[in-house]
Amino acid sequence: MKIYIPDNNIQERKYIIDLLITEFLKIPVTYEIKSIDSYILTTEYGELHINDDFWKNYKVDSSYLNIENLPHTPIWLYVDGIEKNIPFLYGDNDLKFQENYIYCGADIFASAFFMLSRWEEILLPKDQFGRCDENEMFVVKHGLEKRPLVNEYVELLRFLLEKIGVDIPVQKQHFSPFITHDIDHLFRYASFKNFMSNIAGDILHRKSFRAISLTLKNYLKFRLGQIKDPFDTFDLIMDISEEFNFKNAFYFKASIYGEYDATYDIFDPRVKKIISHIQNRGHEVGFHPSKNTFHNETQFKLEAQRLSSLGVNIKGGRQHFLLYDLPETIRVWNNNGMEYDAGLGFASHAGFRCGTCYEYPFFDVYQRKKLSIKIRPLILMEGALFQFDNIRTIDSIEQEIKELIDIVVQYKGLFVFLWHNDQFNRFEALKRAPLYRKIVEYFYLIKKEYE
DSSP: OEEEEESSSHHHHHHHHIIIIIIISOOOOEEEEESOSEEEEEOSSOEEEEEOOSGGGOOSTTTTOSGGGSOOSOEEEEETTTTEEEEESSEEEEEEEETTEEEEEEOHHHHHHHHHHOTHHHHSOBOTTSSBOGGGSHHHHTTOTTSOHHHHHHHHHHHHHHHTTOOOOOOOOOOEEEEEEEESOOOSSSSHHHHHHHHHHIIIIIOOHHHHHHHHHHHHHHHTTSSOOTTOOHHHHHHHHHHTTOOOEEEEOOOOTTSTTOSSOTTSHHHHHHHHHHHHTTOEEEEOOOGGGTTOHHHHHHHHHHHHHTTOOOOEEOOGGGOOOTTHHHHHHHHTTOSEEOOOSOSSSOSOTTSOSSOEEEEETTTTEEEEEEEOOEEEEHHHHHTTTTTSOHHHHHHHHHHHHHHHHHTTOEEEEEOOTTTTTSGGGTTTHHHHHHHHHHHHHHHHHHO
């Protein structure tokens, strides 16, 4: 298939077309650059014209990166034939079918690029921690965060291209869960001081005699060697996953005591033993850069080197506290040889921050190039839903998670799931903990049904 593309912002246009059509739909294309006001996709059977509503206004490359150019409201395009109303960010809702010719007024490519490159995050306000304020993100403001918009755009492209005679290969990918764990806190009883801190938390924050009693009882059992540290849930997690034929990823902080944000020492012999045990069972050990690495590539490199020195072949991970300043943070990951990042998700919502459940290569809008690192978008962090469990039932939370899983299944995508190792035996987590196994089992049943 040949595609004629307008003659500005070429790198951005080629990136998104290559991604949606060549990588996701597996259709080889050739390009020709022309002074035109739409994308023209041609075959021997017909043509598809897609409105160039966005980049045509910015003849100087990268000049679109201005807060005034952020979308304001969704543009809804109803597509008769797939019976779906799809929200776009740029373009109009005109869709015409004629013999051997289709015109689509929605600017599919600029809308998808907006979601995947995350260029809005450069311009939006930051929260108190220096992250982009997710409540200001377009999809959150308009209640679209639970729709994988880019996946919907890909399916629209599939439908339109088939209408002009394109033979689209059968997709071979399957739904795949990717179960991950950020190791923020490794020991509840690392020392007597740590134990007393937990007692203080039971009194001042949890304000529960039952919590105090449970902490005292478990600490005594731990000191007598009857139980492991309550945060050492690694065998429990791996046992559940292996029962259902999954392998998980465990992301470790590589701080040392005395550094900002250090909650355990990566060189502690107990930590080394846990890491070796995880590796021996065939699960992945990955990287969880501390808060100290935010805007600090030197610290990032230092922590990565520490983890590597323990015999860990780091493939990927995610930033602690989801501290991302885009595109800088992903550029740091890329420059340090990481294969993937699994942290571009929401801290306070569940859904699709990047608009997709597919792994994809990131585009650096400042350097104007595709990076080698792949983004595995985080779909759900357990804490994003459990922060509301005082006003919601566990059953309703379970249902919401399963509905998200079903959406990812529909697109044969990757469900990146985060559950912290310390969210099993904390007092406030006890009623939630059984849900973890239910979700992993649901992953298994879904995969078994569709494979």
